[in-house]
Amino acid sequence: MPINFNAKENRHTYVGRDAQQEWYDLIQKLVEPRNKEIADIGCGGGIYSLAWIKMGVKKITCIDFSQQMLADVAENTHGLSNVMIKQGDALCTGLPDSSQDIVFERALIHHITQENRTTCFAEAQRLLRSGGMYIILKPNVGRTMLKSLMD
Numbered sequence: 001m002p003i004n005f006n007a008k009e010n011r012h013t014y015v016g017r018d019a020q021q022e023w024y025d026l027i028q029k030l031v032e033p034r035n036k037e038i039a040d041i042g043c044g045g046g047i048y049s050l051a052w053i054k055m056g057v058k059k060i061t062c063i064d065f066s067q068q069m070l071a072d073v074a075e076n077t078h079g080l081s082n083v084m085i086k087q088g089d090a091l092c093t094g095l096p097d098s099s100q101d102i103v104f105e106r107a108l109i110h111h112i113t114q115e116n117r118t119t120c121f122a123e124a125q126r127l128l129r130s131g132g133m134y135i136i137l138k139p140n141v142g143r144t145m146l147k148s149l150m151d
């Protein structure tokens with residue numbers, strides 16, 4: 001049965017732990033995060049948003065369609081001035097064109113139906129600046145799908 005991300009009982013499901021060292025190692029190989037603007041789409045409670053901040057990003061925009069997850073991310077990132085939190089759908093985030101250096105989606109793709117995936121990818125491409133990078137991770141970081149949209 002699919003998880004209801006808006007359910008109160010799922011509060012704090014995606015908080016309270018740090019990203020794995022394997023994740024930090026992978027990101028370091030892929031990209032230089034310092035001074036980058038990042039959209040973390042399907043951010044959940046913000047575990048990876050916080051990890052990006054630790055890596056020195058300039059600004060992170062946390063997007064999720066669940067109010068419950070956004071309440072968690074607000075709690076988790078309280079007091080951080082370079083975090084923006086916005087309710088939005090991965091298919092239509094409402095963020096401006098060409099506004100991000102990196103679009104990051106971890107453990108989101110399996111929640112997007114096959115028929116909606118092209119729209120999801122097109123939305124990420126719309127958000128990226130020239131030379132930006134689209135990173136899609138399945139929950140198991142070892143099975144990385146990466147779409148690089150380098151010009």
Ligand SMILES: C[S@@+](CC[C@H](N)C(=O)[O-])C[C@H]1O[C@@H](n2cnc3c(N)ncnc32)[C@H](O)[C@@H]1O
Pocket residue numbers: 005014041042043044045046047048063064065066069088089090091105106107108111112
């Ligand atoms: C498995 S959780 C992953 C959370 C976080 N990325 C992580 O890795 O810890 C999936 C998240 O994607 C969100 N989500 C699912 N479908 C979405 C959609 N179409 N648009 C925005 N968020 C979505 C859910 O609300 C949930 O917070």
